[in-house]
Amino acid sequence: xxxxxxxxxxxxxxxxxxxxxxxxxxxxxxxxxxxxxxxxxxxxxxxxxxxxxxxxxxxxxxxxxxxxxxxxxxxxxxxxxxxxxxxxxxxxxxxxxxxxxxxxxxxxxxxxxxxxxxxxxxxxxxxxxxxxxxxxxxxxxxxxxxxxxxxxxxxxxxxxxxxxxxxxxxxxxxxxxxxxxxxxxxxxxxxxxxxxxxxxxxxxxxxxxxxxxxxxxxxxxxxxxxxxxxxxxxxxxxxxxxxxxxxxxxxxxxxxxxxxxxxxxxxxxxxxxxxxxxxxxxxxxxxxxxxxxxxxxxxxxxxxxxxxxxxxxxxxxxxxxxxxxxxxxxxxxxxxxxxxxxxxxxxxxxxxxxxxxxxxxxxxxxxxxxxxxxxxx
Amino acid sequence: xxxxxxxxxxxxxxxxxxxxxxxxxxxxxxxxxxxxxxxxxxxxxxxxxxxxxxxxxxxxxxxxxxxxxxxxxxxxxxxxxxxxxxxxxxxxxxxxxxxxxxxxxxxxxxxxxxxxxxxxxxxxxxxxxxxxxxxxxxxxxxxxxxxxxxxxxxxxxxxxxxxxxxxxxxxxxxxxxxxxxxxxxxxxxxxxxxxxxxxxxxxxxxxxxxxxxxxxxxxxxxxxxxxxxxxxxxxxxxxxxxxxxxxxxxxxxxxxxxxxxxxxxxxxxxxxxxxxxxxxxxxxxxxxxxxxxxxxxxxxxxxxxxxxxxxxxxxxxxxxxxxxxxxxxxxxxxxxxxxxxxxxxxxxxxxxxxxxxxxxxxxxxxxxxxxxxxxxx
Numbered sequence: 001x002x003x004x005x006x007x008x009x010x011x012x013x014x015x016x017x018x019x020x021x022x023x024x025x026x027x028x029x030x031x032x033x034x035x036x037x038x039x040x041x042x043x044x045x046x047x048x049x050x051x052x053x054x055x056x057x058x059x060x061x062x063x064x065x066x067x068x069x070x071x072x073x074x075x076x077x078x079x080x081x082x083x084x085x086x087x088x089x090x091x092x093x094x095x096x097x098x099x100x101x102x103x104x105x106x107x108x109x110x111x112x113x114x115x116x117x118x119x120x121x122x123x124x125x126x127x128x129x130x131x132x133x134x135x136x137x138x139x140x141x142x143x144x145x146x147x148x149x150x151x152x153x154x155x156x157x158x159x160x161x162x163x164x165x166x167x168x169x170x171x172x173x174x175x176x177x178x179x180x181x182x183x184x185x186x187x188x189x190x191x192x193x194x195x196x197x198x199x200x201x202x203x204x205x206x207x208x209x210x211x212x213x214x215x216x217x218x219x220x221x222x223x224x225x226x227x228x229x230x231x232x233x234x235x236x237x238x239x240x241x242x243x244x245x246x247x248x249x250x251x252x253x254x255x256x257x258x259x260x261x262x263x264x265x266x267x268x269x270x271x272x273x274x275x276x277x278x279x280x281x282x283x284x285x286x287x288x289x290x291x292x293x294x295x296x297x298x299x300x301x302x303x304x305x306x307x308x309x310x311x312x313x314x315x316x317x318x319x320x321x322x323x324x325x326x327x328x329x330x331x332x333x334x335x336x337x338x339x340x341x342x343x344x345x346x347x348x349x350x351x352x353x354x355x356x357x358x359x360x361x362x363x364x365x366x367x368x369x370x371x372x373x374x375x376x377x
Numbered sequence: 378x379x380x381x382x383x384x385x386x387x388x389x390x391x392x393x394x395x396x397x398x399x400x401x402x403x404x405x406x407x408x409x410x411x412x413x414x415x416x417x418x419x420x421x422x423x424x425x426x427x428x429x430x431x432x433x434x435x436x437x438x439x440x441x442x443x444x445x446x447x448x449x450x451x452x453x454x455x456x457x458x459x460x461x462x463x464x465x466x467x468x469x470x471x472x473x474x475x476x477x478x479x480x481x482x483x484x485x486x487x488x489x490x491x492x493x494x495x496x497x498x499x500x501x502x503x504x505x506x507x508x509x510x511x512x513x514x515x516x517x518x519x520x521x522x523x524x525x526x527x528x529x530x531x532x533x534x535x536x537x538x539x540x541x542x543x544x545x546x547x548x549x550x551x552x553x554x555x556x557x558x559x560x561x562x563x564x565x566x567x568x569x570x571x572x573x574x575x576x577x578x579x580x581x582x583x584x585x586x587x588x589x590x591x592x593x594x595x596x597x598x599x600x601x602x603x604x605x606x607x608x609x610x611x612x613x614x615x616x617x618x619x620x621x622x623x624x625x626x627x628x629x630x631x632x633x634x635x636x637x638x639x640x641x642x643x644x645x646x647x648x649x650x651x652x653x654x655x656x657x658x659x660x661x662x663x664x665x666x667x668x669x670x671x672x673x674x675x676x677x678x679x680x681x682x683x684x685x686x687x688x689x690x691x692x693x694x695x696x697x698x699x700x701x702x703x704x705x706x707x708x709x710x711x712x713x714x715x716x717x718x719x720x721x722x723x724x725x726x727x728x729x730x731x732x733x734x735x736x737x738x739x740x741x742x743x744x745x746x747x748x749x750x751x752x753x754x
Contacts, residue, residue: 035498047596048594048596049580049581049594049596051594051693052494052693071681071682072593072594072681072682073592073594075591075592075595075719075721076592076593076594076595079592079595091681091682091683091699091700092699092700092701115498115502116498117429117497117498117499118497118498118499119497119498120494120495120496120497120498121412121492121493121494121495121496121497121498121500121501121513121515122494122495122515122517123498124498124501125492125513125514125515136498136502137502138498138499138502140499187571187572191568194564195564200581203426204426204577214452215450215452215453215456216449216453217425217426217428217449217450217453218452218453218456219424219425219426304448304449304468305448305449305468306468316428316429322468322469323468323469324469342452344452
């Protein structure tokens with residue numbers, strides 16, 4: 001975000017729309033249609049939780065942008081600084097008349113539309129009917145390209161978000177005592193981030209103890225931490241919408257030997273992946289560096305996910321650091337490096353930091369120590 | 378949910394699927410396709426945050442249900458108690474081969490599919506391509522009918538969630554002091570709900586002071602409460618997935634006369650709407666009772682939303698208490714009654730309680746006092 005002045009903000013959004021128009025033209029598309037999401041925020045500065053009332057932003061190649069807004073949100077859209085066209089639909093009438101009118105006005109009947117990847121299906125079906133026979137493709141193909149290269153201002157916000165997460169980790173470590181529940185530890189992490197000034201969470205904190213650690217996205221539950229448990233903490237928060245995301249693995253008191261060994265392998269894999277990052281390298285090479293090491297150490301089948309994901313306004317966005325991915329890394333790309341090893345019924349280990357591609361290599365945004373953390377001792 | 382035993386849970390899901398099949402047959406549809414959402418939870422007990430990895434539940438009329446699951450979620454789906462068919466897609470391969478295989482296996486090519494209203498557009502576009510030329514309609518048309526009538530066990534969970542919100546209101550009132558920011562009050566509400574044992578929030582708490590109150594869905598910001606401000610608190614939490622949702626309007630110290638008058642009108646409108654609720658009445662009649670009163674008192678144009686929404690596993694679901702809605706109310710339906718008056722640039726007032734339709738009328742699930750609350754005094 002370019003400064004905080006109204007004029008500066010507006011210039012930022014105009015510059016983004018200019019680049020979006022270039023990407024649309026290049027892809028042979030007529031417009032992006034965004035729903036309440038990080039994409040809409042990126043293009044307008046307006047943010048809201050999506051609900052069942054259709055709210056859409058139209059960003060055509062050849063006409064000015066326009067928003068379709070439920071009456072309930074009209075004031076809120078104005079307060080966000082939006083000065084463009086707004087087609088407001090009254091609650092008693094439903095969105096269809098205003099939507100059809102707007103599509104006609106923008107010349108988008110039968111157009112090639114790039115729709116927000118996160119758009120709700122009920123919005124999309126309504127849009128498809130109104131713009132029939134439009135062709136729809138996911139907007140990430142064009143918007144992802146724009147959002148993938150972060151400006152220095154964006155990197156600074158990501159750095160601040162990472163620092164808040166690093167700081168909250170200490171509260172998480174303190175909360176990991178034998179007898180605590182996963183849910184209690186998650187609450188301690190959340191509180192620490194919010195009290196430190198985070199504008200929200202990137203996602204609800206993940207706290208997985210013992211065998212739960214082998215289910216990478218399992219939400220925290222009532223399981224109580226016990227001595228010898230590995231505990232995976234994976235969490236992050238937002239600063240002006242920009243996300244952090246960090247994972248550390250702890251052990252309550254004394255780790256079993258295999259846990260120590262597995263953690264060491266994951267640390268080495270992360271280091272190898274990090275040392276592969278440089279402009280011109282392919283995302284798949286970074287993944288391969290981590291994966292090869294884990295395979296060589298005999299845990300290949302236990303590394304069940306990609307090595308990383310881009311991060312910015314969304315917790316997960318391009319570039320994806322996945323097997324065979326041939327995205328060429330460029331300065332300003334920001335992503336996680338988070339190898340993991342999951343042993344069902346026993347434990348999981350994951351180690352995640354956010355890195356930014358620099359002119360010559362990579363820089364970590366997280367500063368927290370990376371070794372297996374002993375806690376509750 | 379029928380008891381907490383594994384067998385009881387399984388019977389609950391089987392009974393729901395049986396009713397879903399009846400609804401599908403009646404609507405001439407071949408299957409429901411759900412993504413991670415309240416619908417999927419309602420039908421299987423599995424819950425996860427949707428991410429960019431396609432995860433879909435297929436509930437066909439004529440074959441057993443099956444899930445399409447990213448490898449990363451396989452253990453988590455098993456841990457949720459799912460015993461049915463699972464088509465797992467490996468991260469390196471992407472979802473398409475497994476998805477196409479599953480659609481063929483289930484005979485859903487070219488079928489009439491009811492898709493989860495909240496399904497992400499990127500999932501839906503992938504599904505449309507794989508099942509082409511399938512016809513898609515929103516699943517709320519069939520699933521809404523099932524979910525709209527709550528069982529006594531579901532009402533009990535909604536009652537417990539309402540009680541937690543009532544209790545958190547007191548913490549919210551204490552936090553509303555001149556000089557506090559909206560964000561601080563929101564954090565106090567959230568903490569109170571989570572520490573009281575809520576399983577999560579229904580939605581991020583809304584705290585709107587002074588003129589912000591005229592933007593009903595504006596998120597809390599850094600505005601500091603000042604004497605004379607009206608403050609709208611709108612929040613809720615979950616118990617076993619079931620939501621609460623309550624709104625109260627406070628005034629920091631002395632209210633201006635119009636605020637008192639407007640609040641009285643909103644209270645009367647809510648009471649009139651409540652007294653209209655009974656089996657056999659139409660949803661639109663309940664809306665009309667509140668709306669007519671507010672219009673008669675001269676604030677018709679300032680009541681910019683419907684009178685209420687159903688609530689259950691989703692924060693907003695059928696029935697909608699909206700102008701002209703001809704849904705016939707039945708015992709076991711649960712919804713909000715929340716008239717409001719919004720004066721742009723000045724203040725907003727809203728009063729919301731959850732009610733359940735009984736055999737003879739309605740019962741409030743919220744017990745908190747309904748008068749304008751003085752705080753920070």
